[in-house]
Amino acid sequence: MTKLLASRAARTHRKAWAAVFAALALTSLLLGSFGLALASAGLGHARVERYAAADLVVTGDQETRFTTKPWGSDPQTVRAGLTERVRVPEGALGVVRKVPGVRAVVADDVFQAGRAGQALTGRPWDAARLAPYELRDGRAPRRAGEVVAGGGARLGERVTLRVAGADAAYTVVGLADGPGAAVYFEAAEARRLAGHPDTLDAIGVIAEPGVGTDALYGRVRHALDAAEIHSVGRRADGDSAKVRVLAGNGRGNPEFLDVAPARQGMLEMLASVTVIVVLVALLVVSSTVVQALRQRSHELGLLRAVGATPRQLRGAVGREVGRVAVRAALLGALAALPAYEALRLLLDARGALPDGLELPLPLWLWPAPLVTAGLTILIARVAAWIACARAARLRPAEALREAAPGTPRRVTGLVLLFLGVSSAGTAVLQSGQTAAMAAGSAAVVMVIGCALLGPWIARGAMRILGAPLRRFGGPGGHLAAANCAASATRLGAALTPIILVTAFAAVQLSGGATLTHAGQGQARDAMRADLAVRADGGLPDGAVQRIRQVPGVRAATDVVPGTVVLAHREAGDPRLERLPVLGVTPERLPRTLDPGLRDGTWRSLRPGTVAVGADRARSLDARPGSTVTLRFGDGTEAKLRVVAVYERSLALGDFLLSRDELLAHTSTPREGRVLVAAAPGADRAALAKSLAAAVPGTRVERDPAPIQVEAADQALGEVVTVAAVSAIGAFTAIAVLSTLSLITIGRRPELRLLRLAGAGRRQLRRMLRLEAGATALTGLAVGAVVASVPLLAFSVAMARTVPYLPPAQALVIVGVVAVTTAAGTLPPSWAALRGRYPGASPSEG
Structure with missing residues (x-):
């Protein structure tokens, strides 16, 4: 049956x-x-890539951990990867060399080397065998002044390389396979240039013929544990920071x-x-x-x-x-x-x-x-x-x-709306990911509540739109108002997907746009410098002092980017949050880069101290004189004394540190720049030439771009958000189209009856157009209200501003809703409006 x-x-x-x-x-x-x-x-x-020929790679522990006990639960541990290299003690080299089954042990150090606007990677030539990269021409370097270069170099060429801000001339004695951005030094010279003689970046292990990787892994792991070899640095997780032995796909982690x-x-x-x-x-x-x-x-x-x-x-x-x-x-x-x-x-x-x-x-x-x-x-x-x-x-x-829809449905919808507003309210009291999650969940809950309350929302909308429809819409307007008022359940079903696509797209797009827009405004307000000095391979030591002595320089600030990890609890659960930060020299900082000081002083910013953004200070209950615990990019934990609280944290990050302290925990210093403020009346063109002469090998930028820190996964988040909004937007647009098409198909007997009663095709088309307009307008208005509640909470919590949605994106949302609403309402009705009916005038029938 x-x-x-x-x-x-x-x-x-x-x-x-x-x-x-x-x-x-x-x-x-x-x-x-x-x-x-x-x-x-x-x-x-x-x-x-770099360690493809190695059977095992010994490296530092590139994870930091945080364990805490949530409310009413067992202790939980969270992990986060470290973006700065954690090194291995030099003593591990001898320990691994003695392990049975090891044919060769190769030490590797990686450092930056700049050459004529090109960023290069420097390594000892011995480490090239771990890829393996072999000579295409020439010979291996034997002295400190010789190098082997990748593609693009010429044999016998004299090149000037800048490492750690110091320039030196080298002779290319060999050409090697592999990336052209690599340059290989004699082993002792590479150790000197790397700048950490007692530690190594990684150790490549090559097995004897016939020795399996699994067996060798166990022997190397046992030997390192027996010798109590641990990663370098004072780690927050103590004894767990032992060196790692990597095999298989894990060998790529030390390189990337x-x-x-x-x-x-x-x-x-x-x-x-x-x-x-x-x-x-x-x-x-x-x-x-x-x-x-x-x-x-x-x-x-x-x-x-x-x-x-x-x-x-x-x-x-x-x-x-x-x-x-x-x-x-x-x-x-x-x-x-x-x-x-x-x-x-x-x-x-x-x-x-x-x-x-x-x-x-x-x-x-x-x-x-x-x-x-x-x-x-x-x-x-x-x-x-x-x-x-x-x-x-x-x-x-x-x-x-x-x-008709019953009272339980109405009560459930009202409860969900209340829960959504309450969830949005909690976002105001939170920060970071918690605020974003609270805002997103509030939008979803409120949309479901609106779906349940659709008939009542439709009745309320018709009380507002009914009078204009009757007054300005003519006979078609009267029919549209009467139909919408009499079919609230049907109109409520049509509103649900429109509310969904409007609210979802607005929340997803406006959340990131609000932070970006507010951050760009803060970055413009913070930038006070007239010039910026950069250099490939890093600025030389003492560059900022030399720049300050140039006539016409009012203030100079050395700025370097970095990352820290903040261990804290959100809703009782442990969380490790990786944050972009800046390291600065504090002398006359507001003259070049003004973070908007709220409390404290910049003069006290030195190693062992930190300045905190106002929003982060509120969440951490930090103020000048209190202590904040941070983990640097290499996993080293430090308790830092707060010396200042500032406003412009969306642009400059939640923490400002001393440049020297941040660089001390940076394995490969990123390209920094010195911001220069010109003295009143100084000729900027002449000043730029003087700066270039004072620090050779640098380039000087006029009107430097504002500084705005960017989270490591910000680009990924933007692309995934756009992809999700596009996909789900198309999904809900199809839902709008299909729902309205189903409703219109179900109304064909009603439309034929109206034709039999004497209504003309033009009148019915006008009625349908006005109904589609009323549906789209109501859905957009309710969707905007639903989106504005969590967005307002999110923007106040994160940016202390009102939500922002780029006008082009807002027009796209309105256009998609208008087009899909019209397409779902008008074409399915054409079949019912064809042909002539008794009582219709010739012009109508």
């Missing part, structure tokens, strides 16, 4: 199920593509230090997006299936009235939805692979992935979208069960009656 009902209904209602098919196919595609991205990131690793932290951030971001996709899919698919079955409410009621049992009704609907869901889910699963590849290409094109990150997609992972296809089918079956639950519960005598 149920099989017969399902097959007959599926053939009869093909147009209604076409909209459901589209929504389910896109659901399967989105879940499959993001699921593949999540699985690929989980399998991701650093590319193995940014990969592990970026991969961890990518996993968290993709997991968050996937959860949002699932929630949106549940809401949209449920809404679409419910609307498809609502058009057949009288048919379902008739089946109950003629004796169909609730079980037969649920079984028939379940089979009917199952047939559509299986085909749609499989189609979406097949399209998930190319969609994932498109996401990969977008990430690569925008430079959102760190150099060296490999995201594998092995063959055994290709069927993974079939799992998400199963989830899509489950979502459709659950939505169908919910949709026919009421009709299945009714007694046959009641099944044909139309019922």
Whole structure:
């Protein structure tokens, strides 16, 4: 019986199920593509290049840990990757060399070397065998003044290299395979230039022939533990900071230090997006299936009235939805692979992935979208069960009656709205990721609440829009107002996807745009310098002092970027937050870079102290004289005394440190710059020439760009956000189109009846256009209100400003809603408006 009902209904209602098919196919595609991205990131690793010929690599512990006990739970430990190199004691070299089965042990040090505007990587020539990179021409370096260069150099050429700010001339005696940005020195010279004679960056281990990697790993690990070899530096996690022995894909981690932290951030971001996709899919698919079955409410009621049992009704609907869901889910699963590849290409094109990150997609992972296809089918079956639950519960005598939405639905919707507003309120009291999560969850909860309150929202909107429609819309306006007022349930169903797409897109796009916009404003206000001095390979020692002595210089500040890790608790759970920071020289700082001092003094900023942004100081309850504990990029923990609190933390970061202290924990100093403020009346062109002469090998910039720190995963977050908004925006736009199409298809008998009653085609078209306009306007207005509540809380908590959405993006949202609303309302009605009806005038009929 149920099989017969399902097959007959599926053939009869093909147009209604076409909209459901589209929504389910896109659901399967989105879940499959993001699921593949999540699985690929989980399998991701650093590319193995520099140590490809080594069986094992001994390196420092590139993780920091934080353990705390949440409220009413067991202790929890979180980990975060370190972006500065943690080194190995030189004594580990001798320990590993004595291990049975080791054929060769090679020490490696990596440092920056600048040459005529080109950034180079310096290493000892012995370490080239770990790749292996071999000589193409010439010989190995034997003296301090000789080097082997990569591609682009010429044999016998004299080159001037700048290392740690000092220039020296070298002769190219050999040309090697491998990257052209590499230069190899004699071993002793490389150790001297690296600047840390008692430690090593890494140790490459090559096994004897016939010795397995697993066996050698165990021996090396045992030997290092027995000798109590630990990573260099005072670590926050104490004894756990022993040196690491890496094999397989792990050998790429010492070369690409940014990969592990970026991969961890990518996993968290993709997991968050996937959860949002699932929630949106549940809401949209449920809404679409419910609307498809609502058009057949009288048919379902008739089946109950003629004796169909609730079980037969649920079984028939379940089979009917199952047939559509299986085909749609499989189609979406097949399209998930190319969609994932498109996401990969977008990430690569925008430079959102760190150099060296490999995201594998092995063959055994290709069927993974079939799992998400199963989830899509489950979502459709659950939505169908919910949709026919009421009709299945009714007694046959009641099944044909139309019922208005009841009080439980209204109460549930109001409760969800209250919970959403409360969640947004908590965002004002939080900071960082907690505030963003509270704002995002508030938007989702409020959208669900609006979906339940759709009929009442529609009635309220018609009380506002009804009078203008009747006054300015003519007969079509009167019909539109009467139809919308009489069909509040139908209009409420049409509003749900519009509210969803408006609120979701506004929250996702405006959150990042608000922070970026506010940060750019702070950066412009903070920049006071007239000139900036830069140099490849680093500025020489004492450069800032020489610059200050140049006539016409009012103030000079050396600025270098870096990162720190803040260990703290959010909602009782441990959290490690990696933050971009700046190291500065404090003398006359506000003359060149004004952070907006609120409390304290810049004169006291020296090693052992820190300045804290106002928002972060509030969350940490920090003030001048108190202590803040930070972990530097190499994992070293330090308790720093707060000497100042400043305002412009969105541009300059949450912490300002002494330049010397930040550089002491930086393995490969990033390119810094000296900001220069000119004295009143000074000729800037002449001053730029004087600065270039005072510090040879530098370049001087006029009107330097404002400084704005950028989180390491900011580019990744922007690309993933845009991809998620585009995909889910298209998803919800299809939901708008399909829902309105289903509603209009269900109204065809009503439109034909109006034609029989004498309404002209022009009047009905005007009625439909006005209804579509009222629907779009109401959905946009409610969606904007829903988005503004969490956005206002988020922007106040994070930026102390009102939300900002670029006008172009706002116009896109309005345009998409307007076009999809019109497309879902007008074309499906054309069939009912064709032909002539009795009583219609020739011009109308």
